[in-house]
Amino acid sequence: MINVTFLTADGEKIKTQGLAGSVMGLAVEHDVPGIGGDCGGVCSCATCHVHVAKKDLARVGEASEIEKDMLELTDDVSEASRLCCQITLSEDIDGLEVKVVRE
Numbered sequence: 838m839i840n841v842t843f844l845t846a847d848g849e850k851i852k853t854q855g856l857a858g859s860v861m862g863l864a865v866e867h868d869v870p871g872i873g874g875d876c877g878g879v880c881s882c883a884t885c886h887v888h889v890a891k892k893d894l895a896r897v898g899e900a901s902e903i904e905k906d907m908l909e910l911t912d913d914v915s916e917a918s919r920l921c922c923q924i925t926l927s928e929d930i931d932g933l934e935v936k937v938v939r940e
Contacts, residue, residue: 839926843869843887846940855917860935861885862911871937878922883907888917889924889932897924897933913938 838855841863845896847849851912855863864872866887873884880903889897894917904923908914921935 839931841926843929844934844936845870846937855926858926859922860924860926860933863926864921869937871939874922876934880904880920880923881909881922883911883920885921886911887935888938889919891917892899893933896930908913
């Protein structure tokens with residue numbers, strides 16, 4: 838199982854586990870507040886914007902150019918910004934921590 842912890846806008850920590858798919862899919866499956874996933878994970882809406890914990894940035898990697906373009910359309914973008922629909926669950930990210938940007 839891959840462990841991912843979401844820190845919501847109101848400070849709640851939601852610990853989740855999954856085997857396959859995206860971090861966004863995991864958030865939607867566990868009803869994480871602030872993760873809309875309106876486009877279904879095809880990188881076209883930015884409703885799954887998160888800030889990746891500093892300790893996890895290298896493990897997650899950089900956003901693609903398409904993802905960067907989508908992030909330009911949203912608020913609170915930082916160096917740690919990612920669309921969690923573009924982060925695939927894998928052993929490489931086990932223990933990932935992300936902060937949900939939207940309420």
